[in-house]
Amino acid sequence: MSSRPLPLPAMRGLPEPSRRRAASRGPRWGAWGVHAMLLLYSAVALGPIILIVANSMKSRRALFESPFSLPSAATFDLIGYETVIEEAGFDRYFLNSLIVTASAVVLVVLLSAMAAHALVEYDFRGNTALGLFLAVGIMIPIRLGTVSLLELMVDLRLVNTLWALILVYTAMGIPLGVFLLSQFFRQVPSDIKASARIDGASEYRVFGLVLPLVRPGLGAVAVFTMLPVWNDLWFPLILAPDESKRTVTLGAQQFLGQFASNWNAVLAALTLAMVPILLLYVIFSRQFLRGLTEGAIK
Numbered sequence: 001m002s003s004r005p006l007p008l009p010a011m012r013g014l015p016e017p018s019r020r021r022a023a024s025r026g027p028r029w030g031a032w033g034v035h036a037m038l039l040l041y042s043a044v045a046l047g048p049i050i051l052i053v054a055n056s057m058k059s060r061r062a063l064f065e066s067p068f069s070l071p072s073a074a075t076f077d078l079i080g081y082e083t084v085i086e087e088a089g090f091d092r093y094f095l096n097s098l099i100v101t102a103s104a105v106v107l108v109v110l111l112s113a114m115a116a117h118a119l120v121e122y123d124f125r126g127n128t129a130l131g132l133f134l135a136v137g138i139m140i141p142i143r144l145g146t147v148s149l150l151e152l153m154v155d156l157r158l159v160n161t162l163w164a165l166i167l168v169y170t171a172m173g174i175p176l177g178v179f180l181l182s183q184f185f186r187q188v189p190s191d192i193k194a195s196a197r198i199d200g201a202s203e204y205r206v207f208g209l210v211l212p213l214v215r216p217g218l219g220a221v222a223v224f225t226m227l228p229v230w231n232d233l234w235f236p237l238i239l240a241p242d243e244s245k246r247t248v249t250l251g252a253q254q255f256l257g258q259f260a261s262n263w264n265a266v267l268a269a270l271t272l273a274m275v276p277i278l279l280l281y282v283i284f285s286r287q288f289l290r291g292l293t294e295g296a297i298k
Helices: 016-055 060-065 079-087 090-121 127-139 142-155 162-185 190-198 203-231 234-239 248-258 263-297
Strands: none
Touching: 016 263, 060 263, 079 090, 079 263, 090 127, 090 162, 090 203, 090 248, 090 263, 127 162, 142 162, 142 234, 162 203, 162 234, 190 203, 203 248, 203 263, 234 248, 248 263
16 A cells, blocks of 8 residues: 555646646745755854954954954954964964874774774673763763862873873763764674684774774764864863963963953954864864764664
8 A cells, every 4th residue: 555645636637747746845845944944043153253254354443343244455454363473372272282183083083993893893791881881971071070180190290291181082082982983883794894804804904994884983983072172171271271282272262361452363363263173174074974974874
């Protein structure tokens, strides 16, 4: 029996193409409504970012006279960026953030992939308990253990070093990474791994063969790790407050407190702090969305 709904009485006398066009009007209007809501949400979310970037490239007078207009030839001015470059070490802050973020992303992706592969592939005592333990790490914020983490870093003599941030961010990202990647590793056909083992491949070789098959999941984990690490202010302020080890977020916060009345410099500092991570998100957004959709389906 077909599950297709019966046509309306008014449509029974129409040809088949006409009935199809009439029946598709309802869903088409619904799709337009969904797209309109998404466009409205995008405008609300991107509007403040566009205003900050645009106003950071205008003169101080134009900033107050026409804050909602784009910079023109008469109002274009980079005095805010000149102030940031000359009076703040943003080049050092960018380098520190880049080192911390890249190191944490690589470690989280690698260790999460290895742990997820082991939990899915091998049946050993404590497998379920270990999976639940990692799941608890998702539910409990790591900031609750700030005092213990600070004491640990003091004992290890890692305070005011980038290693303190890298280790904390790696521990923070592994639980979610293992949870996401486990769903992908479960979908890898067992025949591939069995064939590799029959051919004499080691377990590390098997892991290397399987890893490209879960690439969307790796991209999703990388983006999930990258965004909070780059934007975090709490742990840089606690574990690495020294000026030579400041990240972009902490450096921008300190700069804003120093130049609170210089709006050109404030907007320039905010732009320099957020634009790089937005560009990285745009670059990796395809892998991120693909990983989310495939993970949801699986």
